[in-house]
Amino acid sequence: MTARAFVPGHVTGFFSVHPDDDPVVAGSRGAGLALSDGVTVGVEPVADPSGRRLLLNGRAVEMPAVTGVLDRLGADARVTAETELPISAGFGVSGACALGTALALDAETAGGHTDRELVAVAHASEVEAGTGLGDVVGQARGGMPIRLEPGAPPQGYLDGLPARPGVEYITFGGLDTAEVIGGDTEALSRAGEAALETLHDSPTVETFVGASRRFAREARLTTPDVETAIEDVQAAGGEAAMAMLGQTVFALDDGLSRAGYDARSCRVTAGATLLEA
Amino acid sequence: MTARAFVPGHVTGFFSVHPDDDPVVAGSRGAGLALSDGVTVGVEPVADPSGRRLLLNGRAVEMPAVTGVLDRLGADARVTAETELPISAGFGVSGACALGTALALDAETAGGHTDRELVAVAHASEVEAGTGLGDVVGQARGGMPIRLEPGAPPQGYLDGLPARPGVEYITFGGLDTAEVIGGDTEALSRAGEAALETLHDSPTVETFVGASRRFAREARLTTPDVETAIEDVQAAGGEAAMAMLGQTVFALDDGLSRAGYDARSCRVTAGATLLEA
Numbered sequence: 001m002t003a004r005a006f007v008p009g010h011v012t013g014f015f016s017v018h019p020d021d022d023p024v025v026a027g028s029r030g031a032g033l034a035l036s037d038g039v040t041v042g043v044e045p046v047a048d049p050s051g052r053r054l055l056l057n058g059r060a061v062e063m064p065a066v067t068g069v070l071d072r073l074g075a076d077a078r079v080t081a082e083t084e085l086p087i088s089a090g091f092g093v094s095g096a097c098a099l100g101t102a103l104a105l106d107a108e109t110a111g112g113h114t115d116r117e118l119v120a121v122a123h124a125s126e127v128e129a130g131t132g133l134g135d136v137v138g139q140a141r142g143g144m145p146i147r148l149e150p151g152a153p154p155q156g157y158l159d160g161l162p163a164r165p166g167v168e169y170i171t172f173g174g175l176d177t178a179e180v181i182g183g184d185t186e187a188l189s190r191a192g193e194a195a196l197e198t199l200h201d202s203p204t205v206e207t208f209v210g211a212s213r214r215f216a217r218e219a220r221l222t223t224p225d226v227e228t229a230i231e232d233v234q235a236a237g238g239e240a241a242m243a244m245l246g247q248t249v250f251a252l253d254d255g256l257s258r259a260g261y262d263a264r265s266c267r268v269t270a271g272a273t274l275l276e277a
Numbered sequence: 278m279t280a281r282a283f284v285p286g287h288v289t290g291f292f293s294v295h296p297d298d299d300p301v302v303a304g305s306r307g308a309g310l311a312l313s314d315g316v317t318v319g320v321e322p323v324a325d326p327s328g329r330r331l332l333l334n335g336r337a338v339e340m341p342a343v344t345g346v347l348d349r350l351g352a353d354a355r356v357t358a359e360t361e362l363p364i365s366a367g368f369g370v371s372g373a374c375a376l377g378t379a380l381a382l383d384a385e386t387a388g389g390h391t392d393r394e395l396v397a398v399a400h401a402s403e404v405e406a407g408t409g410l411g412d413v414v415g416q417a418r419g420g421m422p423i424r425l426e427p428g429a430p431p432q433g434y435l436d437g438l439p440a441r442p443g444v445e446y447i448t449f450g451g452l453d454t455a456e457v458i459g460g461d462t463e464a465l466s467r468a469g470e471a472a473l474e475t476l477h478d479s480p481t482v483e484t485f486v487g488a489s490r491r492f493a494r495e496a497r498l499t500t501p502d503v504e505t506a507i508e509d510v511q512a513a514g515g516e517a518a519m520a521m522l523g524q525t526v527f528a529l530d531d532g533l534s535r536a537g538y539d540a541r542s543c544r545v546t547a548g549a550t551l552l553e554a
Contacts (some may be wrong), residue, residue, distance in 0.1 A: 103439050114480045115420065115437040142547070143392065153436075160392040162380050164551045203391045268418070270547035274441045 002080075003107035004042040007086045007272040009035035010138045010145075011169070012244040013212025016192030017133060017185040018150035023124035026151030028133035029196055031208055033167060033250070034142040036269040039083040039093060041100025043108050046076045054097070056087070065098040065132070068125025072111075074106055077231065083101070084264075086195035088174035090246025092135030098122040099136050099272050107272045107274050116153040123152035130178040142271025144208065158170050163205045168256040168263040172225035172247040180221070191218035209252060212241035221246050232259040278358075280384035281319040284373035286312035286362045287415045287422075288446070290489025293469030294410060294462040295427035300401035304427030304531040305410035306473055308485055308528070311419040313546040316370060318377025320385050323353045331356045331374070333364070339536040342375040342409070343457060345402025350390075352382055359415040361541075365451035367523025369412030375399040376413050376549050384551050392417070393430040400429035407455040419548025421485065423476065440482045444532040445540040449502035449524040457522050459499070468495035486529060489518035500524050509536040 007090075015030030040159065045075075046052065054066050055078075066079055079101050085091040099122040106113045113121075123136040137156050138145040143164070149157035195211040213230060216222050226242050229249040233240035238255025242248065256263035292307030323329065331343050332355075341354055356378050364370040376399040390398075400413040414433050415422040421438035457465075462490045472488040490507060493499050499507075503519050506526040510517035515532025519525065526533065533540035 085312055106439060108482070112481050113439070113473075114423065114481060115439050118439060143550070146391065154434075157431075162383060162390070162392050162395060164553070166553075202389060204389050206388070267553070270550060273420070273547060274439055276441070276443075276544070 002042045003104040003274060004040060004275045005100040005103035006038055006040050006275055007100045007139050008038040008142060008269050010092035010095065010135045011035065011090060011250050012134060013157045013193035013241050014192050014215035015134055015244055016189035016196070020151070023127040024120050025151040025155050026127050026133070027123065027137070027152070027156060029147050029150050030192055031196065031199055032138050033144055033268050034138060034271060035091070035167060035266050037084050037264065037266040039081050039085065039096035039100055040275070041097060041104055041109055042080045043077040043101060043104040045108060047077055049076050051078060052076055054081065055098050057080045057083065063094055063097055064129035065094045065126040066101050068128055069101045069105070069122055072121045072125060073102065073105055073111065075109060077105055086101055086171040086246070086248070088246065089171040090243030090248045092139060093132040094129065095122070095126050095135030095139055098126050099139055103272060103274055104146070110202055120152040130182060133178060133181060134249070140271050144205070144268055148150050161203055161208065161272060164268045165205055166253045166265065166267050167216060167250055168254060169243065169248055169250040170229060170230060170256055170261050170263045172223065175245040175247060177245045179185045186218040189267060191215050205252065209239040209241050216242035221245070228259060229256070232261070235259065239257070279319045279321045280381040281317060281552045282377040282380035282549060283315055283317050283552055284377045284416050285315040285419060285546050287369035287372065287412045288312065288367060288527050289411060289415070290485055290518050291469050291472035291492035292411055292521055293466035293473070294458055297428070300404040301397050302428040302432050303404050303410070304400065304414070304429070304433060306424050306427055307411055307469055308421070308423045308473065308476055309415050310421055310545050311416060312368070312444060312543045314361050314541065314543040315379055316358050316362065316373035318374060318381055319357045320354040320378060320381040322385060323355055328355060329509060331358065333358045333374070334360065340371055340374055341406035342371045342403040343378050344399055345405055346375050346378045346382070349398045349402060350379065350382055350388065352386060354382055363448040363523070363525070365523065366448040367452070367520030367525045369409060369416060371406070372399070372403050372406040372412030372416055375403050376416055380549060380551055397429040407459060409454060410458060417548050419546060421482070421545055425488055438480055438482060438485065441531045441545045443544050444481055444527055445531060445542050446520070446525055446527040447506060447529050447533055447538050447540045449500065452522040453522060454522045465496040468492050478496065482529065483516060486516040486518050493519035498522070506533070506538060509538070512536065
């Protein structure tokens, strides 16, 4: 019997980049959605580093964020992650694997860490890996997280929208997170800060989606497939935007299927949690 | 169709009292459990204050914490609360009714408040009513909340234990929260601060229950029924403590039923959330 954790998928609608030499402090401001489609992570301690493995949907993969968690917790484990989410398409799968590994490993080894300590370990590992800046803290919190201050606790500070809408999504392909957040992010961050200001003035679900849509265009991240899908959803009376960072469109309620797309449906949900043994 | 919210029950194991003239800042430090047995709250806006009603399990009751939420949000509503939890026995039912009213009312009226704003409204109303100091923030967070700094956001600051144990509970009667937290709380608070220090040094579920047990005795809050049940659970190899503030014993896993008690069983669960329409 191995300890298991469920970590929701996390879609960021808009963000700004806040680098720092300390990976616990570095991160992003922005807002997103924690999704009931997520990642179930199990760990099984092994005797030494040579036994470390990460199986993602049954396939051995390398994920530096997970390696970072094992290093920081000083443990060796075989990690098994199962998910229905698309990979590298803006759903925070690497953050989910990192956070799920931290939670399950602590339970399995009676590690005696608090929630905030484990979130900081996963966040710092994800930031160092260059695969995300805000997914882990959003996934830990759940709901519709608003990242007011970047980084993990105690520096990071989140609020949220209380709404729990249905969400549909469709993916046309990946985007390289490391390339985008490692490049020139000045214009992107300016657009992200403006979006956060807009949401602060009117904290509603509709404002969030509208601000996210504007952000993706201002940051020049949309692709033709993404633009078309967003326009189709709006033409059918719905609300949609782009997931950061993937060629992925998310819509409120049944916005995508009403516009004729074969979309996957889920809900906004609670934060990451250990599962019953 | 009226908006509805689910708010977990919340059992505090130990606490210290931190008064302040501002009810958002006043509160308690301590630690507890958010329980899957909770309160489902529905609201239906009404035309004027004369239509305000609170029905708790079908019976009209007065609950100043709920009245305070309506006043602060400037709204009039009929509030319906359903729960399997014992009332006035240390499960935070009044806090749950206050927080559930805030969440559901905001959804029903498209009020545009954030999570933290609604938590602050419910917390301040509960503090002013004198019926609780830390339940609302624990119920909003979920899991096994550790209240590191008193009060609602942004002053209040919580961490938590990642464990999600099964919990059993039994109630022998109520305690008057207002009387205890309105009286001389110096010795109680000293014991609560010591318990928090103990949990900080070793943040595990077992430490939490042990520190809670010691706290209840040091604060001279246990009754003969409570003492007997705690001792019986320990004699049967389990872990139990007293819920603040009620003549209620909670135990990990099946600790009470293994000791021969007819206890109710639930789990540690996530924080308060709006329910699907």
